[in-house]
Amino acid sequence: MDLIHDRRTDCYSALGKMTTGDYLSLVRGAHAQRGGITGQREVLKTTTAKRIRDRMISDIRAGAVLPPVVIGVIVDQSVVDDISSGALSDISLFLGAVSRHELTIIDGMQRTAALIDACEIDVSIASREMRVEFWVARSVRSLVYRMLVLNTGQVPWTLARQLSVVYAPLLEEIKNNVTGIDRIFSPDKPGRRVASAQFSSDALVELYLAFSLRKTNVDTKETLSEEFSRLDFVDNLADTGFQDHFYSALSMLVELDKAFDRYDNGNSGRFSRGKEVFGSQPARIGFMVAIAQYVLGRPGLDREIDERSTRMDTVVKHASAMVIKLNGLDPVGVGGFLRLDVLSEILDKKVGQVGRYERSVFVEAFKVLIEDAFEIPNMEPCWRAS
Known part of the structure; x- marks a missing residue:
């Protein structure tokens, strides 16, 4: 060789x-x-x-x-x-x-x-x-960077298609680096979410894209000829800590998902149980993008590598304290904190492009959570931020 x-x-x-x-x-x-x-x-x-x-x-x-x-x-x-x-x-x-x-x-x-x-x-x-x-x-991370920078490609490839080449290794790394995930569904092993910490493989790949691009509306058909998206992705991959930041953010999401899951009011409805918050892909993307923008910087305004690590450590510390607080409450107390009735009312608005609207609601909500260092009496000010 x-x-x-x-x-x-x-x-x-x-x-x-x-x-x-x-x-x-x-x-x-x-x-x-x-x-x-x-x-x-x-x-x-x-x-x-x-x-x-x-x-x-x-x-x-x-x-x-x-x-x-x-x-x-x-x-x-x-x-x-x-x-x-x-x-x-x-x-x-x-x-x-x-x-x-x-x-x-x-x-x-x-x-x-x-x-x-x-x-x-x-x-x-x-x-x-x-x-x-x-x-x-x-x-x-190294393999994705190699493909995006060095591959010529015979036809324009979408970011999602480029990522799909390392789809299995990415999911394997997620399993190894993100503790607490119970199940990952895939086309080969289909299933549906029945509890917290369960995600589809497609959803996780989309979260990876959203976290890197720091945008809630990730067009998975967006081609690599869209140079700004490509450059943002490559710049983040150039940071050796980027992959760890993604895993840390996803770990926070999983821990909060489990903490929210302790609430179940027994009624029917979209947000009648805590697990349904992060059962929603718009909520998951909103959370990941809010963290990405705080840690990595807004698109076109990247933070220095040392500052990224400091900010991520701060978010992890504050989120962990909130998880401990929630786990110390009884299920009714978790429900009182979540204020899902307010969230349901806000999302029940009749608007065009529902998915885009919901993602904007959630990203603004989690920005408030991060800005207030996760120290809030309940989630109402977050849900009403948009």
């Missing part, structure tokens, strides 16, 4: 040769899952795309060498140590180490589809050599 350390993102670029058959065995599962995650761009099925793929298949059969396919993999520290020491310079040893982890196809879905089809037509192609580049990282 030809190994180069990317010191900017602390990734390793490993370029090697392997047989087409070994490559397809390695990534067949990831390819079947559209790159290894839900939401990745599928093999294109338009008439022109099929014609191009047919041309690629005929070129492969004629002996063409394709550009390297790029595979992303998040590994633990022991694998990184073995790579840096040179212990995995042999391709077979390298593959043995990384194949135990979840692989994602960053660049090469169409080429992989063409290789599969070509091998079905001519089995001898499986024994031919091809080039594969692995990007090996310890953090999903």
